Amino acid sequence: MTGRRRAAIVGVAESEVGRTPHLTVLSQQARASKAALAEAGLRPEDVNALFVAGNWSWAPALTLAEYLGLRPDYLDGTNIGGSSFEAHLGHATAAIEAGLIDVALITYGSTQRSNRSRSAPRPPATLTEQFDRPFGLPQPVGAYALAANRYFHQYGATGEQLAEVAVSARQWAALNPDACHRDPITVDDVLGSPMISDPLHLLDCCLVTDGGGAVVVAAEDRWPDIGTHPVEVLGHGETTTHSSIAQMPDLTVTGAARSGPAAMKMAGVTHDDLDLLEIYDSFTITVLLTLESLGFCKPGEAGEFVRLGRTAPGGDMPMNTNGGGLSYTHPGMYGIFLLIEATRQLRHDFASDPPRQVEGAQLALVHGTGGVLSSTSTVVLGRS
Amino acid sequence: MGDLVPDAETRPFWDGIAAGELRLQRCEDCERAVFYPRALCPHCFGDRLDWVTSPGTGTVYSYTVAHRAFGPSAGDPPYTVALIDLDEGVRMMSRIVGGATVRIGDRVELEITRLGGEESPALPCFRVKESA
Numbered sequence: 001m002t003g004r005r006r007a008a009i010v011g012v013a014e015s016e017v018g019r020t021p022h023l024t025v026l027s028q029q030a031r032a033s034k035a036a037l038a039e040a041g042l043r044p045e046d047v048n049a050l051f052v053a054g055n056w057s058w059a060p061a062l063t064l065a066e067y068l069g070l071r072p073d074y075l076d077g078t079n080i081g082g083s084s085f086e087a088h089l090g091h092a093t094a095a096i097e098a099g100l101i102d103v104a105l106i107t108y109g110s111t112q113r114s115n116r117s118r119s120a121p122r123p124p125a126t127l128t129e130q131f132d133r134p135f136g137l138p139q140p141v142g143a144y145a146l147a148a149n150r151y152f153h154q155y156g157a158t159g160e161q162l163a164e165v166a167v168s169a170r171q172w173a174a175l176n177p178d179a180c181h182r183d184p185i186t187v188d189d190v191l192g193s194p195m196i197s198d199p200l201h202l203l204d205c206c207l208v209t210d211g212g213g214a215v216v217v218a219a220e221d222r223w224p225d226i227g228t229h230p231v232e233v234l235g236h237g238e239t240t241t242h243s244s245i246a247q248m249p250d251l252t253v254t255g256a257a258r259s260g261p262a263a264m265k266m267a268g269v270t271h272d273d274l275d276l277l278e279i280y281d282s283f284t285i286t287v288l289l290t291l292e293s294l295g296f297c298k299p300g301e302a303g304e305f306v307r308l309g310r311t312a313p314g315g316d317m318p319m320n321t322n323g324g325g326l327s328y329t330h331p332g333m334y335g336i337f338l339l340i341e342a343t344r345q346l347r348h349d350f351a352s353d354p355p356r357q358v359e360g361a362q363l364a365l366v367h368g369t370g371g372v373l374s375s376t377s378t379v380v381l382g383r384s
Numbered sequence: 385m386g387d388l389v390p391d392a393e394t395r396p397f398w399d400g401i402a403a404g405e406l407r408l409q410r411c412e413d414c415e416r417a418v419f420y421p422r423a424l425c426p427h428c429f430g431d432r433l434d435w436v437t438s439p440g441t442g443t444v445y446s447y448t449v450a451h452r453a454f455g456p457s458a459g460d461p462p463y464t465v466a467l468i469d470l471d472e473g474v475r476m477m478s479r480i481v482g483g484a485t486v487r488i489g490d491r492v493e494l495e496i497t498r499l500g501g502e503e504s505p506a507l508p509c510f511r512v513k514e515s516a
Contacts, residue, residue, distance in 0.1 A: 125387045130394060131420045133387040134499070134507050135479045137465045138450050145448035146467055153446070153488040198449040246467055246477040251446055 006220040007096040008230030008384055009089070011040030012340040017211035017329035018180050021114040025056045026067050028109030028212025033068060036214035041227035042103060047216075049074035049104035051092060053084035053333060056109075064107065074101045080240065081370020082280055084108075085335040086377035089217065090236030096219045103222065106339075109212035110331035132244050138197050141205055141283065143245035143372035145197035148285040150251040152199065154300065159199055161303030162284040163190035166203050166326050168312040169281060173323025175313060175356040180207055181327045190284075203326075204284040211331035215339050223384075229347045232384040234269070234363075237262025238377035245372045255376035256293035256367060263365070267380035271296055274380075275361040276345055277317060278338040280369040281324040290367055294378070318358045321345055335368035335377070342366045346383040388505050393421050396435055401506050406438040406494050408472060417472035440494025442470040442510070447486045459499055468492060468510055482511040489516030 013035030015028040023031070029052075037044065050065055050072040057063040061077040064070075074095055078087050085106055092104035111117070125133040137143065151157050167187055173179035185203060193202040223230050237259035242248045264270065277296075281287050288302035296317075297305040305311075311319035320326075322341040325334040342364040344350065350357035361383065368377045390398045397420070400407035409418040413430030417438075424431055447466035453459060464480040480486050481497050491514035498504045 125389055127389075127391070128420060130387060130389050132477045134505070135465050135477050135509075136450065136453060136459050136463065136499075137448070137477065138452050141452075142448050142450055142465060146446040146465075149448060150446040150488065195449075195451045197451060200448075244477070246475055251467075 004097045005099060006232055007093040007217055008220065008223060008232045009215055009339065009343045009381070010218045010223070010226045010228055010230050011036040011042065011216035012343045013039060013214050014337065014340055015109065015212035017178065017331065018209050019113050020111070020210040023111065023210065025054065025109040025111055025212070026064065028111070028210070029064060029107040029214065030068060032109070032212045032214035033105055033107055036216045037105070039228055040216050040218065041225065042216060042218070044068065044070060046103045047105045048072055049076070049092060049095060049101040051076045051078070051088035051104060051106040053077065053079045053088070053108060054110070074104070080238070080375035080377070082282065082333045082335045083238065083368030083370035083375045083377040084333060085215065085339055086236070086366060086368035086379050087238045089215065089233060089339060089379055090238060090377065092217045093233040093236060096217065102219045104217040106215040106217065106336065107213070108333055108336040110333065111210050112332045113208050113210045128244060132246060140372050141200055142197040144283040144285050145200045146245055147251040147289065147373060148199050151285065151289065154252055157288070157300065157303050159191055160187050161307070162204055162288065163187040164303070164306045165281065165284040165287045166190050168306060168309065169320050169324040169326040171312045172321050173327035175353070176323050176328060179323040179328040180209055200283060200285070206282045206325035206330035206334065207327070209329045209331050211329045213336035213340055215336060215343070230384045231343045231346045232382045233379060234382045235263040235265070235267030235380040236378070237266070238375070240375040243371060243374055248373060252289060252299065254289050254293040254369065254373050256290050256378060259376045259378040260294035260367065263378040263380050267382070269363060269380055274363050274365050276321060276342070276358045276364045277311070277319040278321070278342045278364060278366045279319055280334060280338060280367055281320055281326050282330070282334065282369060284326070286369055286373070289373070290369065294365070294367065313355055321356070321358060333370070335370070338366045338368060342381050346381055393423060397421050400437070401496055401508055404496055406440045406508055407435050408438050408470070408474065409433040410436045417470070417474045419470070419474035419476055438470060438472055441513070442468045442492055444486060444488050444490045444492060445469045445475060446488055447480065466510065476508070479507070479509045480512065481509045484512040486512060487516045490514065
């Protein structure tokens with residue numbers, strides 16, 4: 001890793017999250033972008049690379065660049081669902097290392113709750129979807145339910161073990177004033193919530209919210225001008241295993257088994273070095289499968305890994321410290337919020353609020369998942 | 385119903401279902417089955433794909449009972465959507481019909497069904513033949 005031109009996250013911001021009918025997908029991204037650049041002390045004209053994902057335009061990067069008045073020299077519209085933003089960060093870092101760009105802006109915005117797009121009728125099936133859609137699987141929850149049932153079958157895992165993930169997330173959310181759901185919940189609450197797609201209950205599922213976020217990445221030459229503590233991008237990996245859940249080779253092993261080791265090897269870190277985890281939690285099962293695929297425990301043992309509050313506030317492996325997609329916010333493609341939270345933890349932004357701050361955090365693993373366990377992108381971030 | 389969009393590659397499959405047959409592609413190079421239909425074998429990248437008729441027997445790889453239905457083709461919940469490992473070695477999404485309780489490992493057989501009534505398209509569904 002020596003000799004390369006380093007890249008760091010130097011500014012992060014979200015727009016309002018929750019229900020925001022007064023905002024659009026564009027104004028959310030504009031507000032977050034302005035705040036993230038302001039935090040870094042950078043100007044719009046410093047940005048020479050734009051990274052955008054979403055389905056709200058025929059070409060989101062072009063629409064957003066025009067809207068913001070940016071003329072970037074480098075564009076990336078990589079769209080791999082909720083893992084897009086970890087991928088964008090990896091791509092931005094590679095471009096910075098190669099000397100192609102100096103400052104990158106990564107953004108996301110969604111109005112899925114206000115415009116009820118999550119439950120709206122989908123457009124007609126196309127191409128490969130014709131082999132899934134006619135059978136009425138409720139998407140995306142049904143795909144994750146298929147994975148959960150297979151996981152239960154292979155390892156004797158239980159709904160109680162899934163529920164622990166939601167309970168832990170809610171404990172973190174209670175410490176985050178911006179979280180959408182902050183009231184405490186128990187394992188029994190999760191198991192007693194309405195069944196959506198067996199074995200996943202309502203409280204096994206992420207929220208459906210509006211929201212937006214932005215992340216600013218800068219080359220090390222610029223760090224001296226930056227107003228924040230840079231959070232260095234140390235490693236990155238990404239992959240895909242399938243698009244439709246019917247084509248997932250093994251429903252209990254995700255692409256994290258490839259992207260995780262790649263990111264950790266590039267960063268030169270081991271599991272024991274990490275101070276906190278930000279793991280995409282679209283559903284409780286997503287977290288258990290990801291922890292195993294990343295190698296934090298053996299197959300079938302993630303339930304034990306998250307038990308007894310190990311990942312909750314005060315635990316020895318803090319995870320999803322903003323409350324996650326399960327309790328903080330989830331505007332459809334959640335991955336950018338993982339990066340925002342990890343950055344704040346590594347900068348020690350919550351130092352004056354000890355329960356919320358992971359004490360002395362130096363290294364974080366951030367893992368995005370997209371589609372229906374279809375894509376993964378892992379990054380390792382370090383306080384520089 | 386907008387969920388079926390037969391095209392140049394997939395029409396032979398849907399024509400087969402309408403005729404009461406489950407047709408799969410088979411790669412003449414590596415001799416493996418291919419589902420869904422496509423131009424190249426995903427196993428060996430071969431482009432010599434032939435159509436064969438499947439007996440339509442397989443095993444439940446996983447399933448879920450949907451208690452909420454999203455979308456026009458979903459039907460009335462609860463119903464069971466399953467992933468079926470056909471004996472040829474390919475996996476497909478389908479619906480379990482016939483009312484039996486489903487378990488992973490159950491042996492199933494093809495039952496072509498019009499889930500949405502007589503006006504709806506014929507779909508390759510499965511019935512439990514032998515419980516695990």
